[in-house]
Amino acid sequence: MDSKKRSSTEAEGSKERGLVHVWQAGSFPITPERLPGWGGKTVLQAALGVKHGVLLTEDGEVYSFGTLSWRSEPAEICPSSPVLENALVGQYVVTVATGSFHNGAVTESGVVYMWGENSAGQCAVANQQYVPEPSPVSISDSETSPLLSVRILQLACGEEHTLALSISREIWAWGTGCQLGLITTTFPVTKPQKIEHLAGRVVLQVACGAFHSLALVQCLPSQDLKPVPERCNQCSQLLITMTDKEDHVIISDSHCCPLGVTLSESQAESHASAAISPSPETLGSQGVENAPAAKDAPVTTELNGESVQTTSGDAISSQQNIMGTTEISSARNIPSYPDTQAVNEHLQKLSDHSIKEDSENSEKPAAPQPLVEEAIPHLHSPSTTSTSALNSLVVSCASAVGVRVAATYEAGALSLKKVMNFYSTPPCETGAQAGSSAIGPEGLKDSREEQVKQESMQGKKSSSLVDIREEESEGGSRRLSLPGLLSQVSPRLLRKAARVKTRTVVLTPTYSGEADALLPSLRTEVWTWGKGKEGQLGHGDVLPRLQPLCVKCLDGKEVIHLEAGSYHSLALTAKSQVYSWGSNTFGQLGHSDFPTTVPRLAKISSENGVWSIAAGQDYSLFLVDTEDFQPGLYYSGRQEPTEGDNLQENHSGTKTPVLLSCSKLGYISRVTAGKDSYLTLVDKNIMGYIASLHELATTERRFYSKLSDIKSQILRPLLSLENLGTATTVQLLQEVASRFSKLCYLIGQHGASLSSFLHGIKESRSLVILKHASLFLDSYTEYCTSITNFLVMGGFQLLAKPAIDFLNKNQELLQDLSEVNDENTQLMEILNTLFFLPIRRLHNYAKVLLKLATCFEVTSPEYQKLQDSSSCYESLALHLGRKRKEAEYTLGFWKTFPGKMTDSLRKPERRLLCESSNRALSLQHAGRFSVNWFILFNDALVHAQFSTHHVFPLATLWAEPLSEEAGGVNGLKITTPEEQFTLISSTPQEKTKWLRAISQAVDQALRGTSDLPPYGSGSSVQRQEPPISRSAKYTFYKDPRLKDATYDGRWLSGKPHGRGVLKWPDGKMYSGMFRNGLEDGYGEYRIPNKAMNKEDHYVGLWKEGKMCGQGVYSHSYASGEVFEGCFQDNMRHGHGLLRSGKLTSSSPSMFIGQWVMDKKAGYGVFDDITRGEKYMGLWQDDACQGNGVVVTQFGLYYEGNFHLNKMMGNGVLLSEDDTIYEGEFSDDWTLSGKGTLTMPNGDYIEGYFSGEWGSGIKITGTYFKPSLYESDKDRPKLFRKLGNLAVPADEKWKAVFDECWRQLGCESPGQGEVWKAWDNIAVALTTNRRQHKDSPEILSRSQTQTLESLEFIPQHVGTFSVEKYDDIKKYLIKVNYVGLIRLGVVAQYRMTYVGVGANRRLLQEAVKEIKSYLKRIFQLVRFLFPELPEEGSTIPLSAPLPTERKSFCTGKSDSRSESPEPGYFLGLRAIFLVILSDKVDPPLNNYIIYAIKQKKKNSKFFSVEQFNTKITIIICGFHCRKFWPVTLSILGDNKKVLPTTKDACFASAVECLQQISTTFTPSDKLKVIQQTFEEISQSVLASLQEDFLWSMDDLFPVFLYVVLRARIRNLGSEVHLIEDLMDPYLQHGEQGIMFTTLKACYYQIQREKLN
DSSP states (O other), X not given: OGGGSOOTXXXXXXXXXXXXXXXXXXXXXXXXXXXXXXXXXXXXXXXXXXXXXXXXXTTSOEXXXXXXXXXXXXXXXXXXXXXXXXXXXXXXXXXXXXXXXXXXXXXXXXXXXXXXXXTTSTTSOTTOSEEEEEEEEOOEETTSSSOEXXXXXXXXXXXXXXXXXXXXXXXXXXXSSGGGOXXXXXXXXXXXXXXXXXXXXXXXXXXXXXXXXXXXXEOOOGGGSOOOOSBOTTTOOBSSEEEEOSSOEEEEOOOOOTTOOOOOHHHHXXXXXXXXXXXXXXXXXXXXXXXXXXXXXOOEEEEOOOOOOOSOSSSSSSOOOTTOOXXXXXXXXXXXXXXHHHHHHHHHHHTTOOHHHHHHHHTSOSOOOOOTGGGSOOOOOTTSTTOXXXXXXXXXXXXXXXXXXXXXXXXXXXXXXXXXXXXXXXXXXXXXXXXXXXXXXXXXXXXXHHHHHHHHHOOOOOOOTTOSHHHHHHHTTSOOOOOOEEEOOOHHHHHHHHOOOSOOOOOXXXXXXXXXXXXOOSOEEEEEEEOOTTSTTOSSSOOOEEEEEEOGGGTTSOEEEEEEOSSEEEEEETTSOEEEEEOOTTSTTSXXXXXXXXXXXXXXXXXXXXXXXXXXXXEEEEEEOOTXXXXXXXXXXXXXXXXXXXXXXXXXXXXXXXXXXXXXXXXXXXXXXXXXXXXXXXXXXXXXXXXXXHHHHHHHHHHHXXXXXXXXXXXXXXXXXXXXXXHHHHHHHHHHHHXXXXXXXXXXXXXXXXXXXXXXXXXXXXXXXHHTHHHHHHHHHHHHHHHHHHHHTTHHHHHHXXXXXXXXXXXXXXXXXXXXXXXXXXXXXXXXXXXXXXXXXHHHHHHHHHHHHTTSOTTSHHHHHHHHHHHXXXXXXXXXXXXXXXXXXXXXXXXXXXXXXXXXXXXXXXXXXXXXXXXXXXXXXXXXXXXXXXXXXXXXXXXXXXXXXEEEEGGGOEEEEXXXXXXXXXXEEEEOSSOEEEXXXXXXXXXXXXXXXXXXXXXXXXXXOTTSOOOSTTTTOOOSSOOSEEEEXXXXXXXXXXXTOEEEEEEETTEEEEEEEEEOTTSOEEEEEEETTEEEEEEEEEEEETTTTEEEEEEEEEETTEEEEEEEEEOOSTTOOEEXXXXXTTEEEEEEEEEESOTTSSSOEXXXXXXXXXXXXXXXXXXXXXXXXXXXXXXXXXXXXXEEEEEETTSOEEEEEEETTEEEEEEEEEOTTSOEEEEEEOGGGEEEEEEEEEOTTSOEEEEEEEEETTSOEEEEEEEEOOOOOSSGGGTTHHHHTTTTTSOOGGXXXXXXXXXXXXXXXXXXXXXXXXXXXXXXXXXXXXXXXXHHHXXXXXXXXXXXXXXHHTTSOOOOSSSOXXXXXXXXXXHHHHHHHHTSXXXXXXXXXXXXXXXXXXXXXXXXXXXXXXXXXXXXXXXXXXXXXXXXXXXXXXXXXXXXXXXXXXXXTTOSBOOOXXXXXXXXXXXXXXXXXXXXXXXXXXXXXXXXXXXXXXXXXXXXXHHHHHHOHHHHHHHHHHHOTTTSOSEEEETTEEEEOOGGGGGGTTHHHHHHHHGGGGOOSHHHHHHHHHHHHHHHHHHHHHHHOSOOOOOHHHHHHHHHHHHHHHTOTTHHHHHHHHHHHSOGGGTXXXXXXXXXXXXXXXXXXXHOOOO
């Protein structure tokens, strides 16, 4: 409620608004009276009925006055003053409406209240004559579930019906009569129903006459229009046919579909009564009974009419009848004839009537009846887009012939009497009378005739008489309903009319979706329905319509408001014109044209436009714009009789609208009409506020009318001219036309919006040009840009020749529209002025807004807003004025510029800023005879020389003054991507001028605002200098490496610098970072291979234009090589992984190792997947060179010295069955020379060997059969020699660790500054974060969070403690997770020992390699954290340990008093095995090797575990009877332990031990063992319920039982893994003892003998 009240800062005099004045209709002269008893409240809206009225005040209250016959109290029926409707108190009402004797109101929440007479249900109350007080009406949509109440925007009331427009733009109706538009025969309708016929359409307004209804509907978008069918949907025959006779052409649509649907008689009757009445067109072809002769040989009658005299010069205001007859408005002039002959004779008589006679007959006041002319189709100007093909063709023929057109009608057996009887049926009655109309004597036996008769009764959605396409689009499967029309004209004229122009341009406005959402739409249609006895429906007839029907001749007229009198209708257009139709008994239509059954242009004022209308019972009111902007009120209609003559019949009407004297009242904002009186709402002009608003609205409406005239009378004819010039010129002109149409449409919308604004509260802050200023600013700017582009390209000069004839004929029109009074002005200058005319409107906006601002206090927000907006519009006007001058300056330059260069340099959007033709600027070190001309445009600097020129785009141009010290007096240094030169100016002033001009032009080119107005104060401030670093796009033309390549990205002083994309014409592309013009940093490079339809792809680091650093390179050729590693100078250099081919290709392989200058060198691992061999050793020049190891998929193990990929010299060969050869080899691992072959059983052969292993070996030597080994310790000596010829672990992967030290800034391991190393880490972190920001898909969200947390380095300076140790450990785990310093060792390790590399002979090498990793990583970490103690040292605790701790060995509390220095031992392996683990795919390859090596023992262990259950139970029962539980708790019950249930004993310990297989590091596995012992102790404690001390004799059997029950399949692998990798300091501690116990259990089980 408070938001609706006047603001305290509103303009003064707000209380002097909405003053009510009452006028008596038809009394001249007359002085208005103030409403008796009315106080000083501001009235926003008033509504009048027959004898009463309703007022709506600004605070939402409703008052009634007049005769209130529905009131229950006699004293309230005729109140002396307006009375408040108490039932509405507390409800903020936003709009009211009145019918003849009932009222309606709509509240702010969209609820409808009705009261008054209810005899016809018009108040939506059942079985009640009157509704004395406002009562709410329930409107709910039955289509929604659950039912939703419908919010209402607007009401309209007739005599017996009410219409409501909902917020969803649908119409709801209730009351009685066909004017409801509902498909029902049950009246009254007391429950509001939706008018389904307009469902899906956007309804803008509704209006009600006494017994008819009107709706203003927004046009459907063009894509929603249904296509016009060419053939019948039923039988596929052509709907329109053309027969070419010798001297005339017959066009007919008399197609009668043989497959039409036949309705039963009851169906026909129900359709006739419930559906809409068919139009006369329908009856022409469907509502007839064809005689038998008519079917075979149709009767044709030629009717030669007299000349047709149109009654209006307007193109559509006269309905030209092809037959040449005008309407006859008396029923007695149209007798009914039962047969065809009689009809033809009557039509012949009608053709002889003169216009004068017909006009006289039409003036008689008798009720109009159906017209003969209207039984024949009307054809109007084909200006609408929905005119059917047939209409277009016939109208073209008519226009070609002139005023005399002969027409032939193929009417068939037309029973006119039947037609008349059908249409004379009252619309609200049933169809009985229509069904019983007279039937001709012939043809009753013909079933087809009966079918046609029944079709004629079928209701359908009718269309206007003047258009057929509406029928086609809405009728769907029905055939065309035009009567059998034949047009007889000359074939030559027909061909002339039908000829299509070779070039036509349709000028259609460009609608703005944003503007349509904020402003009233001008793309509207008028739909009417109800009783049409007086022609008030506007369809050209007097027939009723049961459903809404579009008034087609108002299409394109931009109707913005509708008003309905009792029996006439008014439509107000955006061009301030009024169309009227219906009853014109008293001249209420404002014109005397005939017929009045179609909309005609009312002649109100020849000079001023109409902006508001009202319709009374038999009169009309028009508010017009005047010269002083004070609205004038015109009255047209009934006049009161003179004194002594009181007969109603003698009432006369006005011949022309009369201007009433109302200038002294004030500014009329609204008029409302009733029966005998009308009412005006007047505002007083305090401080000029109201006058300024009316000035703004009036000038805007006039401006729109002028723009519309320019568009229709100048722009449209210009576009239709031939030979307008080049395609560019035509395109530019079309662009101008499009922008002009868009601007014109916006102005029209704004004018309509201002008219509505003046009807309302009139708050300045609600003005559209304030709230949505960008709409206007953008539209004016776009139009100015298009017209200046047209001017620059010489468009007006090019128009001179083709348009000279047109311009000469319309010179006076041009001068009038352009407001040029000088007769000597050239036509093209006038045209130029005319096209720039819209720009001047901006000054008017600024002026009026400034006037409005002066009506407010200077400190008020309204003043500030109006002042700012005024300045904004004025700034834009000045800005666009400068743009026009720039365009004219540029045009003058092109006229003097050499012609050859003009074609290449002249562009529509290019403007000249300055040029050096006065030799004020020259090139340094130029030749004496050289000519250098510098031209600065808004987008480029052009250097012209004789016949050549070069263009430097401003976006990539840098200008700086040269200092005098550099020898550059008055010099300017110009830098471009490929050029650098110095310009010398003649004077310092010229230097400053050029430097400023270039800087501003570059700045505007970078901003992209050269053609945009300075909307805000901030954007209008020019920078002193454009930025050195910028983003721009450039195509290279000179650089050999980059020729024709296009770069788009960041620049710095003429060179690519920062992120960018470089594309070559052949498809190559680099996307990434640049530095000083070269690729530098992270980037992606693609090289297409068209032959393979693939591309080479590199992603990684660059340096100085070359691949350098980590990267991934993928080749496009068939092998599909992918290299992932380090590069240097575009070559593979450093550590890298090369994958060649896929598993399905011919030769897949994989190499990981060191590269030097694109060749394998140093240590590397090569996996030949095809041959099943893996080489692990040294390389040189892409060949195996040096010590190495080869394992094959068949279990063979080679170790020796390699040369050029071949193993030569001494070496070792070990087969799968442990056969060993030690000796000399030749090529391809062939045994050749002295050696020793040892058998698995210990036998061996010494001698000379030759041959290939597996295919026969020739031996010359001695066989030895040694005695049994003295002990088992001697046997492993045979294998101790393995690894002597392999590469030492510390020599492996040196490139990986060297690269890491290099990244930390150290030349060699451990040599460097720690602070510098941390700086390098910080740089790496920042780089990775930027890379992730640009490519979010690289890292996951959790990785990103971890990356951010790495920026917080753990404290490590000072005294070292366990807490610092834990912080460092967590930090290193995060580093490993992100993968910044993972070093790739996990990938290398997996690559080495997976697949073929999972050989049990490699176990020793694998363990050595892991230990080497740990040692080198620890060296790295200690370098970064120097305070970290050495391995095995003690880390002191910063806080004491908990005092109570249960010792496993004693079971008693232990205070650790025996330990002199409490703390933690630092175990290197425990920490950094975690770093080596990969979170996604843990490298368990070591474990795999262990599993292979221990395969036999594991299988034996598993067998023992399976078959020794009985022995185990006996052992456990004998040894640990003391600890064995007697009872177990099973499901809460204690049960005795039986031999069959002993598996449940120590179950928690068994489950705990089984987790050993799920851990990776030895330290984690030891923790599992320790937890298992604790679980055993807890079980025993629960059983004994007393402390005890374990001894090994007691512990071992119990633990043996747990190990057996755990059934760990690869226990041997687990034991050996822990033994090899556990920290040495743990061997003698608690965990070491526990591990020894587990190992003892394992060996015990291995030696268990099976019985």
